[in-house]
Amino acid sequence: MALGLTYATSHTLVRMRLSSFRHALKDQNRVSWIGAGAFCGLVLAGGTIWVAARGDNDGLVVALGIWMLGWVVGPLFAGGGDETLKPEYFSMLPLPPRTLSTGLLVAAVAGVAPVISLVALLSLVVAGAQLSVAAALIALPALVLQLFCFILASRLAVAVYGVLLQVRSGAVLAAVVNAFILAFAAQGWALIVAYVSTDVQGTVATAARIAPSGWGLAAVEAAGRGDWLEALLPLVGLVLLAAVMLIAWSALLVRRTTASHMSHKVRRPLSADGPSSAAAAKELRSWTRDLLYGHKAVFAVSYGLFFCMMPLALKATYMLPWAGPAAVIMAGAMASNLYGADGTALWTTLMTPGSAGPDVRARQRAFLLVFGPLTVLITVLFTWWAGDAGAWPLVLSVLPALLGGAAGLIVACSVWAAVPTTDAHKRSGNPLNSGENEGETMGLVYVMLVLVSVSAAPALVAALYWSWWGVPIGLLSGVLAWWYLGRLAINRLEQRGPELLTLLRHGRTVEEAKKKAQYESIPRWKRTLAGFCLGFAAIPLFPQALVPAIFLLTGNADTKSWFLALYVANPLRWLVIAGMAVLGLGMYAYGGLTYYNARKVSPAEAG
Template identity: 50%
Template sequence: MAVALTMAQMKLAVLRHAFRGQRGQTAGVGAVLGVLLAAGTVYLAFAGPDLLAAGYAVWLLGWVLGPVFMGGGDETLRPEYFSLLGLPPRRLAAGLLAAAFVGVAPLVSLSALLGLLVAGARLGVANALVAVPAMVLQLAVFVLLSKVSVALVGLAVRSRVGAIASGLLNGAILAALGQIWVFFWAFGQTGVPAAVWYLPSGWALLAVRGDWWALAALAVLVLLLLGAWAALLGRRAGATRPSGRGRRPITAATAHGAVVAKELRTWSRDLVRNHQMTFALSYGVCFAASPLILGWNGMLPFAGPIFIVMAAAMASNLYGTDGTALWLTLMTPGTPDVRGRQLAWLSAQAPVAVVLTVAFTAFSGGPWPLVLALLPALLGGAAGLVPLVSVYALVPGTDPHRRAGNPLRTSEDDGGLTGLAYLMLALVPVTGAPAALAAIRYGWAGVAVGAGTGVLCYWGFGLLAERRLRTHGPELLDTMRTGRKARTTVKSRFDQLSTTRRTIAWWCFGFGAIPLVPQGVIAAVFVADGMLRHTWFLATYMPPGLRYPVAGAFAALGLAMYGTGVWIVRPRPAR
């Protein structure tokens, strides 16, 4: 008990000093969104028990899959910090579990679990009393399942076979969740599946409704997960080891060729990059192939473009993952580092994207102009945005040789990595929008537009990244070394804004992509392709005369939000 209390106090002290500046603002925005989701979950307690059980299943999936995809989860207190204390594994696991309950995510999840108390109060006093321990046990199950899943994937990523296998599995799971409507439709499921009651996320609700065995089952599951986590902590020692098999030496006649060779060697040896690439491949294929269950192959041609977008999101912190090795680039001025990284990224991703696109489009019979227009546009846009976003919004990463027992943990700032990934998911499709619209309107002419925009994005964004690296290289290296971002002129202007204007700017930049990309650009593509009444794309549900206007209005709204954000933070002339 003393160890657990001490670790919880340590975690609280660290967080009290960590949530400041930009990191504090990011945590605040995440907390607000989490509270809104928690409030919606509590509302489901009034809508019906089936919906509440489904809501808790979604929370469970978020706890299990979220940390795996976004940097290995919260490790403010790492097990390695206590390796010299000689604590038994179970005692260490119990202490780390107590510390894991301290934070924004557990507090938000506990707020969502108040729905159990509401459901119990509607049934009677005894049911409400059972809801209190059920809430605590259910939260413990969420946290422990998250820890165990991250530990298992971390062990898998230590070998090449494990890294590839876990990437394929995780990509398939996330794609299935994104296309869950396909499985509901295929199996004739019009309501909430009965299986959600028997998932661990539904046991607390079963206990509240009178199945008292579920409360005991939750307690047993907590003990089992705690034992499994303790065993995994014992196997965590040791860092990720790259493949040491003999390779041909790197030979290059030019500096550009040396950068390309170095990056390609990194792509082949870094197990985290292997995991990320196979994850993007699995996600793109499974997401596009899921509608085959319904006998519809219309999404198959877009497996390649989806893979490109996801692969770019995985590489959004390209310079950050190198750690302090950036000093090698800065000490050799004139080296075409950005261009070399661009070419290496294309060399690793483009062949896979081309094979996926051509093979699946030939299998489904088209639409050839649209996919062939999107392919070069997205490849060029992604190859330009990957280094650009990395140098402009760099998240300090852990040096590869210093990664702890959790190889997925490539940075201390989970929120920053998540934000970069979402930013890339929004920006890369925008680079393909002109080509898609031209192909829809003019057919094969869109291919020329896609090739032109791809080349322009590749060259232009790469040029901007080169200039940024040349003019702000020392600041970026200092950010890598210290973990603190240097205060720039833009950031200073942002900090000088009033609270209201700063909040409006955050919301505009954070949520402008939702009306612009999915409800605007993608919805217009779906309408043009005849994909009507498609999931949450509002334009596909409109009457024929309103479909394109609604998509256009959403796109205009997204652009207006971004424009408003830029207008708020723009520099003001001195009076």
């Protein structure tokens, strides 16, 4: 009876998952992202099979460990992963927890990512075929069990992460992990170079064999030697591990769908002597009490630290002075949707006459109080640690410009380009998932990364040419950006506040939906290329053009790192920098003009 119920549940959930996937294919934008992700995944899977074909089992076991690590940490950084079928949807059905979790697990196999991982795991068959026919046959159950362990580890990690985000210490830990993942994606080359240039490869391969991701290969190698006991033990271990993870995931699903997350702790009431101080107190409490706010704050600061400290693996200290500015840039990007995060709570502000000004200024002051003192302290300590006297005027000029620019841009962007998200009181048991507009939210973050960085351009140029005179220019530009952009946000909120509330409550209007259809009228290949340009234009523009230009101007050209311009002869360095700058700006221009021209398409032509 229980087995029949599990089969029926799994069959139904798989059909629901496939139906949802077919529906997603009608959205050309999602198709583009799915296609690009599938292509990159297949390239990596092909590389894994190539490593196996070379007979490099040490390299293969490390590659499989990276695949499992990707399954675990990928969803943590990508908004909680693909939760097309949320457990909350089935909480009212009389299904035992393990029946539901088993059905969701089987349904999770019906996706693009599991298929790509299955292709990568075919490397076990390739490795086994080089040993013996028996080893190739053992590889078949091994790859199936390995795939289910990958998926279960991913689901369990998301569930544990969701639990952590519901307590303050857990939110801090989760933010640090996420920050390391993103910093490694940008600066992990330093750790990789340090790894390749030392004698730790064998140690890493040994550790990868001990990890569950290496058990399948251990079974294949044992079968190749004819040691059947050692071949069966890893397979039994994978079965037991999958069972334990399934039981743990089932328990967490029960907690997620039944537990109440309301806090009954008595809080100290707000005390204020006016609208401005009341709004400021409210905003400060949001940063310290709302776990997602705190998660973003810790994430931004941790990212700045990890991003600038990873080159220390190569004994390079040139990035240390920029840890504070990097944290401010990321903090501005993470806070780019303040009003969208408030959701329908905005009505309390709109219903209070004259509250727009105090509310906007309070958000700006809270941002500066949360990130200002900390980033100043980090900048001073890390610049002193680096021991580079020439970096002092640069970072002390850029930091106040970035703080003021970010404080102005976050409120202006929140008012003009708010993205509807799930209201705080309607968040699911997976706090990573903020609604159906994850793509728009991430797009807003990317745009803010560029805008906040550009806000420091005048101060940086002044510091490069006039040294310490850049400091007052940085202070002046920061104050002007804080005041002027805040004033624009206040005027916008006073004039268009009801429209903003309607957007946050009901989503896009008919006119806005037509505008989206206009964007979708762009040919798929052109839209994909434009998205690629907007997503990767920062690589040639900043690390390959701006950073080496700063190094040349400050006399740090010996720090070559991964900056292409510093590896060519001196007369050609500025040509390479100019070429990279033109390439980056051209990519931004192409992506921006592609979407700008789509606005000229009539609604009738857009369909």
